[in-house]
Amino acid sequence: MIDSDDLREWLILLRTPGMNARRLRExxxxxxxATxxxxxxxxxxxxxxxxxxxWVAAPDEAVLARDLAWLAGDDQRLLRCTDEDFPPQLEAIPDPPAALFVKGDASLLLRPQIAIVGARRAQAPGxxxxxxxxxxxxxxGLLVTSGMAxxxxGAAHEAALDAGEPTIAVIGTGPDRVYPRKHxxxxRRIAAHGALVSEYPPGVASHARHFPQRNRIIAGLSLGVLVIEAxxxxxxxxxxxxxxxQGREVFALPGSIHNALAEGCHALIAxxxxxVQRADEILGVLAxxxxELGAELRARLERSDAGTAVGRRKTGPFDWRQDEEYRRLLDAMGYDPASLDALIGTTGFTAGALSSMLLMLELEGEVASLPGNRYQRVV
Incomplete structure (x- = not known):
């Protein structure tokens, strides 16, 4: 059971301008x-x-009330990165979401998944x-995940449902919106027999920039991605x-050299x-x-009282001054502007780890981000 005050604070943070997923997690x-x-x-x-x-000083209470009303609906919840049933496969991607609005069965996100994607104007064979x-x-045995485009x-979602199996749609609008409208x-079928998933709060309309962001979640939830036509x-x-x-498997169906919608698949194969030509080829590769995912889920449940999924660290006050890696990073920075690539070379940290640490230090007021992907210590 989520405390209602804590839920309200999460909603405020998720709607805060300038507070992206990475910054919120850090x-x-x-x-x-959240409090x-x-x-x-x-x-x-x-x-x-x-x-x-x-916004933080005076959030729109009417907007928050609508969010809370949506979350009070049947089989509708906010799945937070601090929840023990947050999908562990998303923790491994470079820019994981901080929370997901889910309509339907949220436990399905823990299942082994295959993403099936392709052209919006696919031909009959596709x-x-x-x-x-x-x-x-x-x-x-693989749960089909796609974007409901x-x-x-749409064909992949419908086929899974027609086979009596659940399916997950990761959408680029709020969880209460449907795009395209024809779907x-x-x-409704997906929500009743699977799950609709969105990184965006209720009421958010479709926007071109949402769909590349949505795609990283489709890929991150899945063990592999199958491209049918593109x-x-x-x-x-x-x-x-x-x-x-993200280290996932990528599969592509070949097509005719005379079909423009096969060119993307051929490029991926190159x-x-x-x-692949048969489904059993994919099942064999992903088994x-x-x-491994099942083993990770079991281990996650066993360590349920050992911390949360946020950044793979326990929640609780974190003092970077006591962390040797943070001190090493600041020593390497000096007081002159430094690019991310230069810091990777001098510290030996990966780009993902370094970006996370720099964001933490920025939130602490110790580092400022500059144009050109550069950073500087605050004197």
Whole structure:
């Protein structure tokens, strides 16, 4: 049971201008939770900018009331990165979400998943392949995840549901919106027999920038991504390439050299994606990863009282001055502006770890970010 005051504070933070997922996660770690973080931001509004300061000082109570009313609905919840059932596979991606609005069965996000994506204007053979692979993979034990877009996405969701299996749709709007509008019936089916998932609060409309962000969650939830049909400029290629960067498997169906919607798949195959022609090829490749995910979930439950998922650290006040790695980073920075690449070279930290540490120090007021992806110690 989530404390209502804590939930309200989460909603304020999630709607705070300038507070992206990474910054929110690091703030939760450094301040010890949503309540102390919001209190700190109220006292140190300069960390947010004018719009963020104004929101934290006087959040729109009508908006928060609508958010809370949505969350009071049946099978609707805010799944937070501090919750023990937050998907562990998302913790491994470079920019994990801080929270997800879920309508439906949130426990399905813990299942081994295969993302099926492709062209919105897929041709009849592409749609048939999407249905054939989705049905076989769903029956074979992988939960089908996609973006509920027109074309391949919708066909994959429908095929999984028609096979009597659940499916997950990660959407680029608030959880109470449907895009495209033609998928209202499909959205109801997914919510009833699967889960609709969004990083955006209720009421948020579709926007072009939301969909690349949505794609990283589709890829991050999944053990692998299957691209059915895609042109060279398809957003599905973004999902596939993000999946590759996240260490996920990427599969692509080949097609005719005369079909423009096969060109994206052929490009992925040339870049190292696995060419597949049958669903059992995918099941064979992903079986070990599914077993590994199951082991991770078991271990997570066993250490339920040992901390939370935020940044793989326990929540609670964090003093960077007591951390040798943070001191090493500040020593390497000196007091002159330094680029991220230069700091990677001098510290030996990975880009992901370094970005996280710099953000933490920025929240602490010890480091300032400068144009050109540079950072400088605050004197």
């Amino acid at each position: 703030g939760l770690v450094s301040r010890g939770g 102390p973080l919001l209190g700190w931001l109220t006292r140190h509004g300069d960390a947010l900018g004018a719009e963020g300061r104004a 749609l048939a392949n999407a249905r054939r692979f989705a049905e076989a993979l769903a029956v074979g 027109d074309g391949v996405d 209202h019936a499909l959205a 042109g060279l400029r398809s957003g599905s290629l973004i999902t596939a390439r993000v999946a590759g960067e 870049e190292g994606a696995r060419l 070990p990863a599914a077993v």
